[in-house]
Amino acid sequence: DIQMTQSPSSLSASVGDRVTITCRASQGIRNDLGWYQQKPGKAPKRLIYAASSLQSGVPSRFSGSGSGTEFTLTISSLQPEDFATYYCLQHNSYPVTFGGGTKVEIK
Amino acid sequence: QVQLQESGPGLVKPSQTLSLTCTVSGGSISSGDYYWSWIRQPPGKGLEWIGYIYYSGSTYYNPSLKSRVTISVDTSKNQFSLKLSSVTAADTAVYYCARGDTFDPWGQGTLVTVSS
Numbered sequence: 001d002i003q004m005t006q007s008p009s010s011l012s013a014s015v016g017d018r019v020t021i022t023c024r025a026s027q028g029i030r031n032d033l034g035w036y037q038q039k040p041g042k043a044p045k046r047l048i049y050a051a052s053s054l055q056s057g058v059p060s061r062f063s064g065s066g067s068g069t070e071f072t073l074t075i076s077s078l079q080p081e082d083f084a085t086y087y088c089l090q091h092n093s094y095p096v097t098f099g100g101g102t103k104v105e106i107k
Numbered sequence: 108q109v110q111l112q113e114s115g116p117g118l119v120k121p122s123q124t125l126s127l128t129c130t131v132s133g134g135s136i137s138s139g140d141y142y143w144s145w146i147r148q149p150p151g152k153g154l155e156w157i158g159y160i161y162y163s164g165s166t167y168y169n170p171s172l173k174s175r176v177t178i179s180v181d182t183s184k185n186q187f188s189l190k191l192s193s194v195t196a197a198d199t200a201v202y203y204c205a206r207g208d209t210f211d212p213w214g215q216g217t218l219v220t221v222s223s
Contacts, residue, residue, distance in 0.1 A: 034211075036210070042215075043203055043214065044210070044213055046211040049209060049211070055211070087154055089210065091208050095167075095169045096156045098153060098155070099153075101153050
């Protein structure tokens with residue numbers, strides 16, 4: 001199985017901060033990666049697909065980059081509604097696997 | 108737009124079989140455009156893919172659960188279902204259904220507790 005190592009596991013940030021979350025794959029996955037946001041008590045919501053394509057309706061402050069084994073989700077200016085847990089997902093190889101999650105908390 | 112809704116018992120006894128159904132609205136499973144997936148999340152923990160099914164009935168399961176999982180589809184009802192046998196407390200989780208192998212969108216999720 002491909003292991004997805006997500007870092008950090010949690011972070012504290014202020015409104016307006018630039019936030020970066022990283023996912024590393026244990027082997028190359030091309031750009032077969034998505035990023036998901038999950039708020040407490042809610043289902044995850046896809047933000048980014050194909051590593052860098054913004055899901056329709058998602059604010060442009062979210063962006064994704066990377067290919068191969070290293071991927072990044074960036075929030076350019078953190079907003080109050082962005083405090084949540086973020087997960088990456090690789091779908092290059094069976095079984096698909098998620099990263100462990102990054103909880104973004106208010107500083 | 109497509110919406111998914113999970114349904115089924117919220118409490119299952121140990122050693123029994125967990126059964127859930129996902130009803131799809133706003134789109135047809137039979138269109139053949141997507142796989143249809145199940146994912147779970149134990150309380151306070153991360154996400155685990157369970158498996159997915161194509162409208163034709165082809166299935167792919169997580170090897171870690173494969174011996175206990177069956178996913179089926181009923182195109183006439185626009186539903187797909189999950190059965191997980193021989194459950195233990197470790198199977199207590201919120202169970203989600205989702206469209207595709209990249210999971211968009213998701214159902215709201217349903218908590219299943221395994222307890223006697």
